Amino acid sequence: AFVPKTSSRLNVWGSEMNDYLIAPSILSADFARLGEEVDNVLAAGADVVHFDVMDNHYVPNLTIGPMVCKALRDHGVTAPIDVHLMVSPVDAAIQDFIDAGASYITFHPEATSHIDRSLQLIKNGGCKAGLVFNPATSLDKAKYVLDKLDIILLMSVNPGFGGQAFIPITLDKARAARKMIDDAGIDCRLEIDGGVKVDNIREVAEAGVDMMVAGSAILKEPRTKEAYKETIDSMRKELAAAKVPQLA
Numbered sequence: 001a002f003v004p005k006t007s008s009r010l011n012v013w014g015s016e017m018n019d020y021l022i023a024p025s026i027l028s029a030d031f032a033r034l035g036e037e038v039d040n041v042l043a044a045g046a047d048v049v050h051f052d053v054m055d056n057h058y059v060p061n062l063t064i065g066p067m068v069c070k071a072l073r074d075h076g077v078t079a080p081i082d083v084h085l086m087v088s089p090v091d092a093a094i095q096d097f098i099d100a101g102a103s104y105i106t107f108h109p110e111a112t113s114h115i116d117r118s119l120q121l122i123k124n125g126g127c128k129a130g131l132v133f134n135p136a137t138s139l140d141k142a143k144y145v146l147d148k149l150d151i152i153l154l155m156s157v158n159p160g161f162g163g164q165a166f167i168p169i170t171l172d173k174a175r176a177a178r179k180m181i182d183d184a185g186i187d188c189r190l191e192i193d194g195g196v197k198v199d200n201i202r203e204v205a206e207a208g209v210d211m212m213v214a215g216s217a218i219l220k221e222p223r224t225k226e227a228y229k230e231t232i233d234s235m236r237k238e239l240a241a242a243k244v245p246q247l248a
Protein backbone atom coordinates (compact mmCIF):
# COMPACT_ATOMS: atom_id res chain seq x y z
CA ALA A 1 0.00 0.00 0.00
CA PHE A 2 1.19 3.52 -0.70
CA VAL A 3 1.07 5.84 2.29
CA PRO A 4 2.65 9.23 2.92
CA LYS A 5 6.36 9.12 3.47
CA THR A 6 7.66 8.95 7.01
CA SER A 7 11.24 8.92 8.09
CA SER A 8 11.03 5.35 9.39
CA ARG A 9 11.58 3.69 6.03
CA LEU A 10 14.37 5.86 4.79
CA ASN A 11 16.34 6.12 7.98
CA VAL A 12 19.74 5.28 6.58
CA TRP A 13 23.14 6.53 7.70
CA GLY A 14 21.86 8.16 10.85
CA SER A 15 18.98 10.34 11.91
CA GLU A 16 20.84 13.63 11.50
CA MET A 17 20.51 13.37 7.71
CA ASN A 18 17.52 14.49 5.65
CA ASP A 19 15.36 11.61 4.41
CA TYR A 20 16.02 12.80 0.89
CA LEU A 21 19.48 14.02 -0.01
CA ILE A 22 19.78 16.61 -2.77
CA ALA A 23 23.16 16.49 -4.45
CA PRO A 24 23.84 19.19 -7.06
CA SER A 25 26.29 18.02 -9.69
CA ILE A 26 29.14 20.49 -10.02
CA LEU A 27 29.57 19.37 -13.62
CA SER A 28 27.15 22.24 -14.32
CA ALA A 29 29.01 24.75 -12.14
CA ASP A 30 31.01 27.71 -13.40
CA PHE A 31 34.44 26.13 -12.94
CA ALA A 32 36.14 29.52 -12.91
CA ARG A 33 34.28 30.23 -9.63
CA LEU A 34 33.95 26.70 -8.27
CA GLY A 35 34.49 27.44 -4.56
CA GLU A 36 31.88 30.20 -4.60
CA GLU A 37 29.42 28.07 -6.59
CA VAL A 38 29.72 25.21 -4.09
CA ASP A 39 29.38 27.61 -1.14
CA ASN A 40 26.24 29.08 -2.70
CA VAL A 41 24.55 25.82 -3.52
CA LEU A 42 25.22 24.50 -0.01
CA ALA A 43 23.96 27.72 1.57
CA ALA A 44 20.87 27.29 -0.63
CA GLY A 45 20.08 24.01 1.11
CA ALA A 46 21.87 21.25 -0.80
CA ASP A 47 22.90 18.26 1.32
CA VAL A 48 25.78 16.87 -0.69
CA VAL A 49 28.23 17.96 -3.39
CA HIS A 50 28.12 15.56 -6.36
CA PHE A 51 31.55 15.38 -7.99
CA ASP A 52 31.77 13.81 -11.47
CA VAL A 53 35.12 12.39 -12.49
CA MET A 54 35.44 11.52 -16.20
CA ASP A 55 38.58 10.07 -17.77
CA ASN A 56 37.99 10.39 -21.54
CA HIS A 57 38.32 6.59 -21.69
CA TYR A 58 35.51 5.00 -19.72
CA VAL A 59 33.33 7.92 -20.81
CA PRO A 60 33.82 10.40 -23.65
CA ASN A 61 34.60 13.46 -21.57
CA LEU A 62 37.38 14.69 -19.33
CA THR A 63 36.68 16.57 -16.11
CA ILE A 64 38.20 17.02 -12.69
CA GLY A 65 40.38 14.96 -10.38
CA PRO A 66 41.48 14.60 -6.77
CA MET A 67 43.33 17.93 -6.66
CA VAL A 68 40.03 19.74 -7.18
CA CYS A 69 38.40 17.67 -4.44
CA LYS A 70 41.21 18.58 -2.07
CA ALA A 71 40.95 22.23 -3.14
CA LEU A 72 37.28 22.25 -2.12
CA ARG A 73 38.19 20.82 1.28
CA ASP A 74 40.97 23.41 1.66
CA HIS A 75 38.46 26.09 0.68
CA GLY A 76 36.41 25.04 3.72
CA VAL A 77 33.74 22.75 2.30
CA THR A 78 32.63 20.44 5.12
CA ALA A 79 29.55 18.92 3.43
CA PRO A 80 29.80 15.37 2.12
CA ILE A 81 31.53 15.12 -1.26
CA ASP A 82 29.98 12.37 -3.38
CA VAL A 83 32.59 11.26 -5.91
CA HIS A 84 31.22 9.45 -8.95
CA LEU A 85 34.14 7.79 -10.71
CA MET A 86 33.64 7.33 -14.44
CA VAL A 87 37.18 6.02 -14.63
CA SER A 88 38.66 2.70 -15.76
CA PRO A 89 40.61 1.06 -14.19
CA VAL A 90 39.34 2.51 -10.96
CA ASP A 91 41.41 1.40 -7.96
CA ALA A 92 44.19 4.02 -8.15
CA ALA A 93 41.61 6.79 -8.43
CA ILE A 94 39.75 5.40 -5.40
CA GLN A 95 42.85 5.78 -3.24
CA ASP A 96 43.56 9.27 -4.61
CA PHE A 97 40.05 10.44 -3.73
CA ILE A 98 40.16 8.91 -0.25
CA ASP A 99 43.34 10.94 0.31
CA ALA A 100 41.69 14.05 -1.20
CA GLY A 101 38.81 14.09 1.28
CA ALA A 102 35.97 12.32 -0.53
CA SER A 103 33.03 11.19 1.64
CA TYR A 104 31.24 8.80 -0.71
CA ILE A 105 32.88 7.04 -3.66
CA THR A 106 30.95 5.19 -6.35
CA PHE A 107 32.25 3.40 -9.43
CA HIS A 108 30.93 1.34 -12.34
CA PRO A 109 31.16 -2.46 -12.17
CA GLU A 110 32.59 -2.45 -15.72
CA ALA A 111 35.54 -0.40 -14.47
CA THR A 112 37.16 -3.06 -12.30
CA SER A 113 37.80 -6.80 -12.56
CA HIS A 114 37.33 -7.07 -8.80
CA ILE A 115 34.16 -5.34 -7.65
CA ASP A 116 34.31 -6.71 -4.11
CA ARG A 117 37.93 -5.64 -3.66
CA SER A 118 37.32 -2.13 -5.02
CA LEU A 119 34.34 -1.67 -2.67
CA GLN A 120 36.45 -2.85 0.25
CA LEU A 121 39.20 -0.41 -0.71
CA ILE A 122 36.69 2.44 -0.40
CA LYS A 123 35.40 1.19 2.94
CA ASN A 124 38.92 0.72 4.28
CA GLY A 125 39.43 4.41 3.52
CA GLY A 126 36.48 5.33 5.73
CA CYS A 127 34.18 6.39 2.86
CA LYS A 128 30.69 5.26 1.92
CA ALA A 129 30.92 2.85 -1.02
CA GLY A 130 28.63 2.37 -3.97
CA LEU A 131 28.13 0.83 -7.38
CA VAL A 132 26.84 2.76 -10.39
CA PHE A 133 24.59 1.21 -13.01
CA ASN A 134 24.43 2.60 -16.53
CA PRO A 135 20.98 2.64 -18.12
CA ALA A 136 21.51 -0.73 -19.83
CA THR A 137 23.53 -2.40 -17.05
CA SER A 138 21.73 -5.07 -15.04
CA LEU A 139 21.44 -4.83 -11.27
CA ASP A 140 22.80 -8.40 -11.04
CA LYS A 141 26.29 -7.10 -10.28
CA ALA A 142 25.00 -5.88 -6.91
CA LYS A 143 23.70 -9.24 -5.83
CA TYR A 144 26.78 -10.73 -4.17
CA VAL A 145 28.13 -7.49 -2.70
CA LEU A 146 24.98 -6.16 -1.07
CA ASP A 147 26.58 -6.27 2.37
CA LYS A 148 29.27 -3.84 1.17
CA LEU A 149 26.96 -1.32 -0.48
CA ASP A 150 26.13 2.02 1.13
CA ILE A 151 24.86 3.41 -2.18
CA ILE A 152 23.33 2.07 -5.36
CA LEU A 153 23.52 4.79 -8.02
CA LEU A 154 21.30 4.46 -11.08
CA MET A 155 22.27 6.46 -14.14
CA SER A 156 19.14 7.84 -15.76
CA VAL A 157 21.20 9.11 -18.71
CA ASN A 158 24.22 7.64 -20.43
CA PRO A 159 27.18 9.00 -18.46
CA GLY A 160 29.49 11.64 -19.85
CA PHE A 161 27.52 14.86 -20.07
CA GLY A 162 25.12 17.04 -18.15
CA GLY A 163 21.86 18.35 -19.55
CA GLN A 164 20.54 15.12 -21.10
CA ALA A 165 16.94 13.88 -20.94
CA PHE A 166 15.85 11.45 -18.22
CA ILE A 167 15.46 7.86 -19.55
CA PRO A 168 11.97 6.85 -18.28
CA ILE A 169 12.59 3.09 -17.91
CA THR A 170 15.01 3.97 -15.10
CA LEU A 171 11.90 4.28 -12.91
CA ASP A 172 11.28 0.52 -13.30
CA LYS A 173 14.89 -0.13 -12.42
CA ALA A 174 14.57 2.11 -9.37
CA ARG A 175 11.60 0.08 -8.13
CA ALA A 176 13.63 -3.12 -8.62
CA ALA A 177 16.63 -1.66 -6.81
CA ARG A 178 14.41 -0.41 -3.97
CA LYS A 179 13.01 -3.91 -3.57
CA MET A 180 16.50 -5.38 -3.58
CA ILE A 181 17.60 -2.97 -0.83
CA ASP A 182 14.48 -3.47 1.29
CA ASP A 183 14.51 -7.26 0.91
CA ALA A 184 18.15 -7.39 1.97
CA GLY A 185 17.50 -4.97 4.85
CA ILE A 186 20.71 -3.08 4.16
CA ASP A 187 21.56 0.46 5.20
CA CYS A 188 21.87 1.65 1.61
CA ARG A 189 20.85 4.81 -0.21
CA LEU A 190 19.31 4.62 -3.67
CA GLU A 191 20.73 7.45 -5.76
CA ILE A 192 19.76 8.62 -9.24
CA ASP A 193 21.69 10.79 -11.66
CA GLY A 194 20.70 12.38 -14.93
CA GLY A 195 17.83 14.55 -16.10
CA VAL A 196 16.35 15.07 -12.63
CA LYS A 197 14.24 18.26 -12.51
CA VAL A 198 11.57 19.85 -10.31
CA ASP A 199 8.88 18.35 -12.54
CA ASN A 200 10.00 14.71 -12.29
CA ILE A 201 11.65 14.49 -8.86
CA ARG A 202 8.45 13.42 -7.10
CA GLU A 203 7.96 10.49 -9.48
CA VAL A 204 11.59 9.50 -8.93
CA ALA A 205 11.07 9.54 -5.15
CA GLU A 206 7.90 7.49 -5.50
CA ALA A 207 9.97 4.84 -7.32
CA GLY A 208 12.04 4.50 -4.14
CA VAL A 209 14.99 6.83 -4.73
CA ASP A 210 16.27 8.80 -1.73
CA MET A 211 19.33 10.60 -3.08
CA MET A 212 18.83 12.97 -6.00
CA VAL A 213 21.62 14.27 -8.19
CA ALA A 214 20.68 17.30 -10.25
CA GLY A 215 23.12 19.33 -12.32
CA SER A 216 21.62 21.58 -14.96
CA ALA A 217 18.30 21.90 -13.11
CA ILE A 218 20.01 23.69 -10.21
CA LEU A 219 23.36 25.09 -11.34
CA LYS A 220 22.27 27.47 -14.09
CA GLU A 221 21.91 31.17 -14.80
CA PRO A 222 21.60 33.57 -13.01
CA ARG A 223 23.91 31.52 -10.74
CA THR A 224 22.90 33.18 -7.49
CA LYS A 225 22.36 31.67 -4.08
CA GLU A 226 18.75 32.90 -4.19
CA ALA A 227 18.04 31.17 -7.50
CA TYR A 228 19.63 27.93 -6.29
CA LYS A 229 17.49 28.10 -3.15
CA GLU A 230 14.33 28.60 -5.16
CA THR A 231 15.00 25.43 -7.18
CA ILE A 232 16.06 23.37 -4.17
CA ASP A 233 13.02 24.54 -2.17
CA SER A 234 10.75 23.56 -5.08
CA MET A 235 12.39 20.14 -5.19
CA ARG A 236 11.92 19.70 -1.43
CA LYS A 237 8.24 20.60 -1.77
CA GLU A 238 7.81 17.91 -4.42
CA LEU A 239 9.69 15.40 -2.26
CA ALA A 240 7.51 16.20 0.76
CA ALA A 241 4.45 15.35 -1.34
CA ALA A 242 5.86 12.02 -2.55
CA LYS A 243 4.09 8.85 -1.50
CA VAL A 244 6.41 5.91 -1.11
CA PRO A 245 5.64 2.30 -0.21
CA GLN A 246 6.40 1.47 3.42
CA LEU A 247 8.19 -1.60 4.64
CA ALA A 248 5.83 -4.24 6.00
Ligand SMILES: O=C(CO)[C@@H](O)[C@H](O)COP(=O)(O)O
Nearest residue numbers: 159160162163194195215216
Ligand atom coordinates in the same frame (compact mmCIF):
# COMPACT_ATOMS: atom_id res chain seq x y z
O1 LIG B 1 27.27 12.00 -14.14
C1 LIG B 1 26.60 12.76 -14.80
C2 LIG B 1 26.66 12.71 -16.27
O2 LIG B 1 27.51 11.68 -16.62
C3 LIG B 1 25.67 13.66 -14.11
O3 LIG B 1 26.01 13.89 -12.76
C4 LIG B 1 25.24 14.91 -14.77
O4 LIG B 1 26.09 15.96 -14.45
C5 LIG B 1 23.85 15.25 -14.34
O5 LIG B 1 23.48 16.40 -14.97
P1 LIG B 1 21.97 16.75 -15.30
O6 LIG B 1 21.43 15.64 -16.16
O7 LIG B 1 21.27 16.83 -13.98
O8 LIG B 1 22.08 18.05 -16.00
